[in-house]
Amino acid sequence: MSTHSHDHAVDSHAGHDHHDHEHHDSFWTKYVFSQDHKMISKQFLVTAIVMALLAMFMSLIFRLQLGWPNQKFAILETVLGHWGKDGRLDPSFYLALVTIHGTIMVFFVLTGGLSGTFSNLLIPLQVGARDMASGFLNMLSYWFFFISCAIMTASLFIQAGPASAGWTIYPPLSALPQAIPGSGLGMTLWLISMVMFIASALLGGINYVVTILNLRTKGMSMTRLPLTIWAFLITAILGILSFPVLFAAALLLLFDRSFGTSFYLSDIFINGAPLAHSGGSPILFQHLFWFLGHPEVYIVLLPALGLASEVISTQSRKPIFGYKAMIGSMLVIAFLSFIVWGHHMFITGMNPFLGSVFVFTTLLVAIPSAVKVFNYLATLWRANIVLSPAMMFAIGLVSFFISGGLTGIILGDSALDINIHDTYFVVAHFHIVMGSSAIFGMFAGIYHWFPRMFGRMMNKRAGYIHFWLTIVGVYGTFFPMHFVGLSGAPRRYYAYTAYEGFDAALNINALISVFAILGGLAQLIFVVNFFYSMSRGKKAVQNPWGSNTLEWTAPVEHLHGNWPGEIPTVHRWAYDYGKPGADDDFIPQIVPYSETTKSNLPGEV
Amino acid sequence: MIKLLTLIVIALAAVTIWRLMRVLELVRDLRGEDEEITDKDNRINGRLFLWFLVIGMLGMIYFTIDAKKYLLPVAASKHGALTDSYLYINFALIIVVFFITQILLFYFAWKYQHKKGQKAFFYPVDHKLEFIWTVIPAVVLMGLIVYGLKLWINITAPAPKDAMVIEVYGKQFDWTARYAGGDNVLGHSNFKLITDDNQLGVDSTDENGKDDKITRELHLPVGSKVIFKFHSRDVIHSAYFPHLRAQMNCVPGMTTEFFVEPTITTDSMRLITGNPKFDYVLLCNKICGVAHYMMKMKMVIEPAEDFKKWYKEQQYVFARPEPAPAPSANTADTVKIAAGTVQNGKIVASK
Numbered sequence: 001m002s003t004h005s006h007d008h009a010v011d012s013h014a015g016h017d018h019h020d021h022e023h024h025d026s027f028w029t030k031y032v033f034s035q036d037h038k039m040i041s042k043q044f045l046v047t048a049i050v051m052a053l054l055a056m057f058m059s060l061i062f063r064l065q066l067g068w069p070n071q072k073f074a075i076l077e078t079v080l081g082h083w084g085k086d087g088r089l090d091p092s093f094y095l096a097l098v099t100i101h102g103t104i105m106v107f108f109v110l111t112g113g114l115s116g117t118f119s120n121l122l123i124p125l126q127v128g129a130r131d132m133a134s135g136f137l138n139m140l141s142y143w144f145f146f147i148s149c150a151i152m153t154a155s156l157f158i159q160a161g162p163a164s165a166g167w168t169i170y171p172p173l174s175a176l177p178q179a180i181p182g183s184g185l186g187m188t189l190w191l192i193s194m195v196m197f198i199a200s201a202l203l204g205g206i207n208y209v210v211t212i213l214n215l216r217t218k219g220m221s222m223t224r225l226p227l228t229i230w231a232f233l234i235t236a237i238l239g240i241l242s243f244p245v246l247f248a249a250a251l252l253l254l255f256d257r258s259f260g261t262s263f264y265l266s267d268i269f270i271n272g273a274p275l276a277h278s279g280g281s282p283i284l285f286q287h288l289f290w291f292l293g294h295p296e297v298y299i300v301l302l303p304a305l306g307l308a309s310e311v312i313s314t315q316s317r318k319p320i321f322g323y324k325a326m327i328g329s330m331l332v333i334a335f336l337s338f339i340v341w342g343h344h345m346f347i348t349g350m351n352p353f354l355g356s357v358f359v360f361t362t363l364l365v366a367i368p369s370a371v372k373v374f375n376y377l378a379t380l381w382r383a384n385i386v387l388s389p390a391m392m393f394a395i396g397l398v399s400f401f402i403s404g405g406l407t408g409i410i411l412g413d414s415a416l417d418i419n420i421h422d423t424y425f426v427v428a429h430f431h432i433v434m435g436s437s438a439i440f441g442m443f444a445g446i447y448h449w450f451p452r453m454f455g456r457m458m459n460k461r462a463g464y465i466h467f468w469l470t471i472v473g474v475y476g477t478f479f480p481m482h483f484v485g486l487s488g489a490p491r492r493y494y495a496y497t498a499y500e501g502f503d504a505a506l507n508i509n510a511l512i513s514v515f516a517i518l519g520g521l522a523q524l525i526f527v528v529n530f531f532y533s534m535s536r537g538k539k540a541v542q543n544p545w546g547s548n549t550l551e552w553t554a555p556v557e558h559l560h561g562n563w564p565g566e567i568p569t570v571h572r573w574a575y576d577y578g579k580p581g582a583d584d585d586f587i588p589q590i591v592p593y594s595e596t597t598k599s600n601l602p603g604e605v
Numbered sequence: 606m607i608k609l610l611t612l613i614v615i616a617l618a619a620v621t622i623w624r625l626m627r628v629l630e631l632v633r634d635l636r637g638e639d640e641e642i643t644d645k646d647n648r649i650n651g652r653l654f655l656w657f658l659v660i661g662m663l664g665m666i667y668f669t670i671d672a673k674k675y676l677l678p679v680a681a682s683k684h685g686a687l688t689d690s691y692l693y694i695n696f697a698l699i700i701v702v703f704f705i706t707q708i709l710l711f712y713f714a715w716k717y718q719h720k721k722g723q724k725a726f727f728y729p730v731d732h733k734l735e736f737i738w739t740v741i742p743a744v745v746l747m748g749l750i751v752y753g754l755k756l757w758i759n760i761t762a763p764a765p766k767d768a769m770v771i772e773v774y775g776k777q778f779d780w781t782a783r784y785a786g787g788d789n790v791l792g793h794s795n796f797k798l799i800t801d802d803n804q805l806g807v808d809s810t811d812e813n814g815k816d817d818k819i820t821r822e823l824h825l826p827v828g829s830k831v832i833f834k835f836h837s838r839d840v841i842h843s844a845y846f847p848h849l850r851a852q853m854n855c856v857p858g859m860t861t862e863f864f865v866e867p868t869i870t871t872d873s874m875r876l877i878t879g880n881p882k883f884d885y886v887l888l889c890n891k892i893c894g895v896a897h898y899m900m901k902m903k904m905v906i907e908p909a910e911d912f913k914k915w916y917k918e919q920q921y922v923f924a925r926p927e928p929a930p931a932p933s934a935n936t937a938d939t940v941k942i943a944a945g946t947v948q949n950g951k952i953v954a955s956k
Contacts, residue, residue, distance in 0.1 A: 078611050092895045166892045172857060173840040173893060179777065180894045266858030269796040269806070270777075270839040282841055282856055316717075318725035325735050347843065348854045349835075349861030352761035356754050363746050363753075370742040371735070373706060378734070380713035382726035387650040387718060388642045395654075395714050402706045406699035413749065415688050415756035416695065419850040422843060422890045457640035461629045464650060471657070479665060483672040488847030490890040493898035499886055501847075504675030528622040536630075538640050578725035585724055 025560075033143075035135030038558050040142050041120035042453060045446070047142075048113025049527065051149055052439075055104035058097045060520050065089045067513025069495040069506070083161070091494040095164035096156075096182050098492060102167030103152065103190070107197055110300040110438045112145045115201075115239075118303055118445050119208045119232040121453060125551035126226050128217025128568060130561045133210040137203045144200035148193045155189035163190035166492060168293070171264040171285050175256050178271045187257065191250050198243045198250075205236040205243075212236075217550070219570035224589065226549050226574040227313075227320060230327050231306020234334045235299050241338070242295040249288035256280070283348050290341035297434050298337045302330060304441020305372065305401075308394040310574075311444045312376060314547050315391035316383035317585045319575035322375045329368035329375075336365050346414040347421050355414045362412035369405050373398065384578060384585070388545065389463030390448035396471050397440040403475075404433025407482065424505070425485025428478045436474045443470075443526070450533065451540030455556045458537055462529040466522055473519020480508045548574050548588045572604070644719065651715035658711035662704070677847055678878050681885065681906060683866040684760045685850030691756055695749070764864035768830040773823070773887070774805050775835070775842030775855040777894050780887055780902035781805060782823045783922065786816030792922070796838055796857075806838070807922045818919040823887055823904040826912035827870045835861045843891035846904065848874070854891060867906045874906075 025034075034040060061080070064073055076084030083093035120138065124131050132138045155162040164182030165174035169190065177184040212233045216225075225233075252263040256277070264285045265277035313320040320326060342350060342358030376398045385391065407429040410416050420426065443466075450458045487504035489496060496502035496509070543552035550570065554562045568590040576587040581599035593604050633639070680686045717725075770785035783805060785791045792807050792814015799806035807814045825831055835844055837855035845852045846865070853863040875883045889900035907915070 075611065078608050091898070095892065095895065095897075170841055170891075176840070179840050267796045268839055268857050269799045274797050274799065281858065283859075316725060317719070319727065319729040321728065322730050322735055324730070347852050349856060349859060352757065355761070356757060359754060359757065360750055363750050366746055367739060367742050371739055374734075374738045377706065377709050377713065378728070378731075380710070380717060382728065383713070383717045384719050384723055384725040385647070385651075385714060385717050386642050387647045387714070392650060395710065398710055399707060402703065402710070406703055409699060409746075409749065410692065410695050413691075413695070413753040413757075415753050415760060416692050418760070418852050419685070419688065419847065421852055422845075459626060459629050459633070460640050460642065460646065461633070462626060464646070468653065468657075475661060480668060480672070483668075483675055486677065487675045488677050488845075488888075490845060490888055492892040495898055498899045499888070499901055500882065501886060504672070508672065508675065524618070524622055528619070528626055532623065532626045544641075575729065578727050580724070580727050 033139060035131070035139045036558075036560055037120045037124050037132045037135070037138060038453070038562075040138050041117050043142050044113060044116030044120060044145065045453075047146060047149055048109050048117065049530065051104050051108040051153075052113065053523070053527065054153065055101045055109065056520055056523060058101040058104075060517060061089065062094055062097045062101070063513040063516045065094055065494070066496075067510040069497055089494075092164060092181050093161055094494045095166075095180070095492065096162045096186070099164045099166055099169075099182070100152070100156065100162050103163075105435065106167060106296065106300065107194070108145075108149055108152070110435070110442070111239075111296070112148075112197065112200065114300065114303050114438060114442050114445075115208075115232065115235055116142070116145060116204060117442075118228070118307060118449070119204065119236065121449060122228050122551060123208055123211050123232055124215070125452070125554060125562060126229050126549050127212060127215060128220055128550050128570065129211060129215035130563075130567070132207050133215060134207055137207050141200045141203035141207065144196050144203065148196035148200060151189055151193040151196065155186050155193070158185050158189070160184045160186055162186040168286075168289060169253070170289075171253055171256065171282050172268055175253060175265060176268070176270060176275075183257075188254075191254050191257075194250050195247065198247045201239050201243050205239040208232055208236040209240065217567045217570055220550075220589075223324070224570055224573045227309040227323070227326055228303075228306040230330060231302045231309070234330050235302045235306075238295045238299050238302075238334055238337065242292040242299075245288055246292035249285055249292070252288075253285065283345070283350070286345050286348060287341070290344045291338075293344065294341040295334075295337040297430075298333055300434055300438045301401075301441075302334070304397060304438040304445075305330070307441045307445040307448070308376075308397045310549070311390045311394040311448050312379055312398075313575050313577060314448075314545050314586075315386045315388055315394070316379055316577070317386065317546075318379060318383040318578045320375070321378035322371075323573065323575060325371055326375055329371045332368040333365060336361055336368075340365060340412075343412050343414070343417070346417045352414075359412060359414050363409065365412075366405070366409055369401070373402055373405075386545075388447065389458070389460055389467055390444045390446075392464070392467045393440045393444035393447065396467065397437050397444065399471075400432050400437040400440060400474070403479075404429055404431075404437060408433060419488075420485055422491055423485035424481050424489050424491055427491050428481035428485060431481075432474070432478045436478070440470075443467075446530070448545065449551075450530075450537075451544050451556075452551055454534050454537070455540050455558075456533055456535075456537030457540050457544065458533040459529050462525055466526045466529065469522030469525070470519055473515050473522055476515030477512050477519060480512050484508050484512075543588075546584075546586045548576060548586050550589060553588065553590055642719075644721065647718040651718040654711045654714045658708065662707075678874060679869070680848070680850050681867055681869040681874060682849040682851060683868055684756075685848075686868070687756055688760075688850050691752065694752075698745070698749075760864075762864075764832040764862070765830055768832040768864060769826075770832055770834060771823070771825075772805075772834045772836060773844050773855070775837040775844065775889065775893075775900075776804075777839050778889070778896040778900040780823075780844070780889075780900070782820045782902070783807070784818045784820065784916065784919070785813075786818060786921075788813060788816060791834065792817050794836070799838065803922075805836075805922070809923055814922055817922045818916070819922050820919050821902070823902055824912055824915050825867045825904070825906050826909040827867055827906050829867065829909070831865050831867065833863045833865070835863070840893050841891050842889045842893050842900070845888045845890035846885070847888065848885050852890060870906045870908060872907075 072087030074087045076087050083090045160181045163186045173179050174183050174187055255261040256263050262277040262280040264282050265280045268275040340362045343362045346355050484505050489505040496505035553568050570589045571592040578585050579599045593600050680689045770789050772783040772791055774781040790813040792811040794806045796806050835853050835855040837857045842855040849865050851863050851865050853861045875881055885904035887902040887904050
C-alpha cells in the first residue's frame, strides 16, 4: 500500500524538532522510568496482560469448583496449598478468588490496561503531538498503577487471605474482620491498592484530557478527531468525575475499619457482642460506590468501542457511518451513566419512586447504544471488508455489545430485576456486555496497533485461531449462564448442593466450565503470539492496514517526539475510505484537498 | 514432587506453543506469504462467520428448549405472574432484535468481504436513516418503561392494613421468622437486647411483642396478603424467594419490606413440577460470609386451616408464664418449670 511522504506537513511546531538531537537514554530511563508515551503504553499493556492471566487463572480455579463441586482436584492443593487442602477449594478462598478476579479484571485490566495502553499510545500519535502534556505525570500514572497491582497481588499471599467481600466490597461485610476472614489485612491492602489505582487513573485521565484539548496539530479540529480519541476523551472525563467519589467511599470505609467511625455501620451484633457503631448506613456506601461503579462500566466500554470504530472503518475500507452520531451517542451515554447508578440498588429498600426514576434513565441508555449498533451495521453494509484478526475481534465486540446490551433492558427494569437481581443472569449479562466486549475491543486494538507499538506484525494464523476459540469459549460460557440465573441460582455461592432446586446450576455449570477452560487455554495462544512476535514477528511496513490516521505517518522506528522534522498538518477527517474518484481506497488525513480534486465532495476545498 | 511435575508440565506446554508459533511462521514463509491479509483469509473467515452464525443460532435454540426444564416453575405469587408475563414480552422483543442484528452482522462480514480493485460504497451519513433508528428504539423503550413502571408501582405500593406482618430476620448464616400474632404488630426489637435466649433482641417491655411467635420455618396461608419486614443483625443479607419472584435486602440498622400474595400451595406446586419432594425456599442472595451458600430457610405455602394448626404449635417469643404448679407436682415437673421461669426471667422482672 502506498505511503505518503511528509511533504504535506506544514511547519506548525517550530522549535520542537527533537530529531536533530538524539536522546541517549540509559536502560533505566528508556525501559523503566520512561516518560515516552509509547513506552509507558507498552508498560501498561504488559502489566495488564500479566494481571489478566492471573485473574483468568483464578476464574478457571473457581470454574473447576462450580463445574464439579464433588470432585477433588489434586492440582488445587499443589497450587493453592492450604486453600486447596485435599484437592478441595476452601469456601472462603472461593470468595476471595471471585473478589480478586473481579477487581483485577474491572480495574487493572479493563480500566488501567485498556485506557492506559491505548490512550497513551494513540492520543499523542493520533492528535499529532510530540508526547503527552506531561510526560512526568504520565510516568507517575504508570508507577502508581504498578504499585497498585503489586499490592493487590501481594494480598493473595497473606495468612488470612485477600479481600473476599466481592469486588463491590459492600460494608458491613467488608468492614468487619469478624464477618469474614478476608476483611482483615486483606481488605486493608485492597483499599490501599485501590487508592493507588485511583491516583493513577486521575493522573492519567487529566493528562489525556489536557493533551487532547491543547496539543492537537494544525488542522486537527475536534470534528476531525478519530473516534478513538473522542472515546478516550470522554472516558477520561468520566474517570475524573467519578473516581474521586470511589476514593471518598474507600477512605470512609478505611475510617470505619481502622478508626471506629460509623459512616456505614449501625446496629450491628456480631460474634456474640453488639458493636458500638451507630448512626451509619451501609446503603450510603452503595450510593457512593455505584456513583463511580456505573460510569466505570463505560470507562471500560467506551475505549473499546472507540478502538472498534477505528478498526471497523479502516478494515471495511469505508467511512464510519454517522461519525457525528457516534460522537453524540458517546456523549449521551456518558451523561446518562452518571444518573443510572440506582439500578444496582432497586432492592436495597430504596424509595420505590426513586427506583422509578432510575428505571427511566437506565432504559434511555439503550437508545444511544442502539444507534451505535445500527451505525456499525451500516458501516459494514456494502463495505469491502478485510478480515484481519483485529477486524474479527471488532465484529465480535459488536456481537457481544448487542447480546449483552439486550439483556440489560431486562435488568434495568426494576419490576423484572426483583427476581433476577444478584443471580447468574446478572453475571452472564455483564460478562458479555462489559467483560467480553471490552476485552475484544482490547484484542482488536492490540492486533491492529501491534505494528505501531513494536514495529513487527503478529502472526495472523495464530490470531485467527485465538479469535475463533475465544468467541466460542465466551458464548459457550456466558449464554448458558443466563439459564442458571433464570433457575434462581444466586451468584457468589461456593456450591449449589445445599438446595435441590439447583439442578440447573449443577448440570449447566459443568458445561460452562468446559467452555471457560477452552476459552482460557486459547488465551495462551495469544500470549505466546504476543511475546513471540514482539521480537521475532515479520517486520512491519509503515502503514500496514492502509489507514488514514496520523499514527501511521510516523516512522516505524520509535522516536522520542514521534515525527522527525515537523509534525504533519491535518487537512481532512479520518474516514475518507473508499472515496469515489480517488486513486486509492484511502486518503490519509495529511493529504490536502488541493491534491485530490477528482474525489472532493462539494464544499471540500 | 507433584509441584515439580506441575511446573514441568506448564513449562513444556509453554515450549510447545512457542514451537507451534515457529511452525506457523515456517508455513507462512514456505508459502512466500507475509502477514498481509489475503483474499483467502477473507474467504475462509467469512465462511466461518456464516457457519458460526448458523451453528451458533441452532445451538442456542436447542439449548434454550432443552434448558426449559431447569427454569423456575410458574410464579407462586400474584405479582409474580404479572412480572413473568412481562418478562416473556421482554424476551420476545429482545430475541427478535437479537436475531435480526446478529444475522445482519455476520452475514455482512461474509457477504462484503474484500475484493481487490473493488471499492466500498461511500456512505458516510444518512440523516433520515439515523432519525428512523433513533426514534423506533425510543418509542419501543417508552412502551417498556411505562409498562414496567406500572408494574413496579403496583408491586411496591403500600401494603393493605390487614396484611399479615412477618419479620424475616437474617444473620450469619440462617433465617428466623417472627409472626406479629393476634394484634398484627411486631414488638420493638433492638440489637443491644440480643441474648442467647432472645436471638432477635425483642424488647420484652413492649406489649406488642407479647404475642409474637418465632419460627424456624416460614409458613404462609395460600391466598393471604403478607407483608414481610426484613432485618439483619450483622451484614447485608438478601431475602430471595425465587418462587414468589420476591427479593429484598436485609440491612442492619433499617427495616425494609416486601408485600406478597402467595397463590400456590406447596402441594399444588409439587403436582405442577411433578416433583413430590419439591419445597419452597428462602435463600440468601447477597454475599454475607463464608457459609453464604448454605443460608436458607424452608418455606411452606398451605391452606389457611393447615396454617392455623401449624401456627398454634409455634412458640411465643417469650414463653408465657404457665399456671402455677400444683403442690403435688413431682420433682421432674418442678425442674421443667424452673427452667421455664429462668427463661421467663425478664418478663417476670419487667412486671
